[in-house]
Amino acid sequence: MKTIFTATILGLFSFSTYADTQQTHHTDSATGAKTWETHVDGVHFSLTQILPDQAKAFYVNRGFSLEQIEPYTSSCVYMTVLRNDNAPGDIHFVSNNWSILVNNKPHKLVPVSQWVKRLSDAGVKKSAVIAFRWAQFPPEQEYKPGGDWNQGMLSIGLPADSIFNITAKWDIVGKEYEAKLEGVQCAK
Amino acid sequence: MKQSWKGYNVLNRNSIHVYAGLTALLFVFLNNSHSQELPPLTHSLTPVTKAVKAPELRFQNMDQEMVDIKDLRGKVVVVNFWATWCPPCRREMGSLERLYQATKDKNxxxxxxxxxxxxxxxxxxxxxxxPTPNFQMLFDYDAVSMNKWDVKGLPTTYIIGPNGTIVYKAVGGREFDHPDIIQKVIQLGR
Incomplete structure (x- = not known):
């Protein structure tokens, strides 16, 4: 465990920057997972790949069978963070309003409620469905300045190795803001 | 806190051998690697300006005894919603215990x-x-409190004043043992 931890720290990271979007990305050499992140108008936004086997391990230990969770774990899942560090007010978002472009064509997120229904209908036990629901990035949330944030899983609903652009959108008293991550890649 | 060991039998035993290593790696990834990229947990508490009475909260504790927040009226109550699989919940749990140790004899x-x-x-x-938590752990098996308390993501923490109204809220992980938070909590109890 200590070795993995050390490797994880030392493995940070190959680094590159999109100057025009203030976007950075890096790869964790211990896991191979890639992270894309940006900081716009006082808000931090990042996506970190969750590799399919990592997602399977997580959900099998929550009570899913491999067959039950496979459609989700193969749907391009990210550990997503949105954090209000010092935005000029309370931020509010609905993640289904975020836009995704794949080859310049719009792509819609599968709502968390739809995943929950699909899993419930498949006979997944209640405690596992509860863990699934609350492990997801919140479909809607408000963050106060000074550090309100969440970290949760977000399924993009794309095949492995797909590349997409995502724009997170939020509003502050009706005024809209956004943060874009470009060239994000689904794990293989 | 009296606790009992009943055997760790909740996992799918056929899968645990295959995925135990991957799970350990995932927790390292979630808790260590990813936390290296994140700023340190902050110590901000958002004042709740509108006087809102704390919703109902009544669940069993580790000893399977019922605990009702109504019975704690007159005290400051820190209510933290969490799960073991939630990385920021895990990050803040030790600091919550240090907050408890610093305030448990201060109402x-x-x-x-x-x-x-x-x-x-x-x-x-x-x-x-x-340090090992000594404060009360309650069990909401069906997640019924999430809607009642308007919790949209884990962890979320509320601080309830002695009169039963919500005074502060924090969405996401925090350093609960920061002197600013300890001072605010103690002042509420005076």
Whole structure:
């Protein structure tokens, strides 16, 4: 465990920057997972790949069978963070309003409620469905300045190795803001 | 806090051998690698300006005794919603215990509401937390408190004043042992 931890720290990271979007990305050499992140108008936004086997391990230990969770774990899942560090007010978002472009064509997120229904209908036990629901990035949330944030899983609903652009959108008293991550890649 | 060990039998035993290593790696990834990229947990508490009475909260604790927040009227109550699989919940748990130790003799109670897990799972996790939590762990097996308390993501923490109204809220992980938070909590209890 200590070795993995050390490797994880030392493995940070190959680094590159999109100057025009203030976007950075890096790869964790211990896991191979890639992270894309940006900081716009006082808000931090990042996506970190969750590799399919990592997602399977997580959900099998929550009570899913491999067959039950496979459609989700193969749907391009990210550990997503949105954090209000010092935005000029309370931020509010609905993640289904975020836009995704794949080859310049719009792509819609599968709502968390739809995943929950699909899993419930498949006979997944209640405690596992509860863990699934609350492990997801919140479909809607408000963050106060000074550090309100969440970290949760977000399924993009794309095949492995797909590349997409995502724009997170939020509003502050009706005024809209956004943060874009470009060239994000689904794990293989 | 009296706790009992009943055997860790909640996992799918056929899968555990295959995925135990991957799970350990995932927790390292979630808790260590990713946390390296994140700024340190902050110590901000958002004042709740509108006087809102704390919703109903009544669940069993580790000893399977019922705990009702109504019975804590007159005390400051820190209510933390969490789960063992939630990385920021894990990050803040030790600091919550240090807050408890700093305030437990100053009219303050800490209630950690676990969402959807069983006693064995929680007990197993608590053994890894440093310092080991001694505050009350309550079990909301069906996640019924999430809507009542308007919790949209884990962890979320509320601080309830002695008159039963919500005074502060924090969405996401925090350093609860920061002197600013300890001072605010103690002042509420005076």
């Amino acid at each position: 303050v109670e800490v209630l950690a509401i676990n969402i959807g897990e069983d006693i064995d799972t929680v007990f197993s996790f608590l053994g890894m937390v440093e």
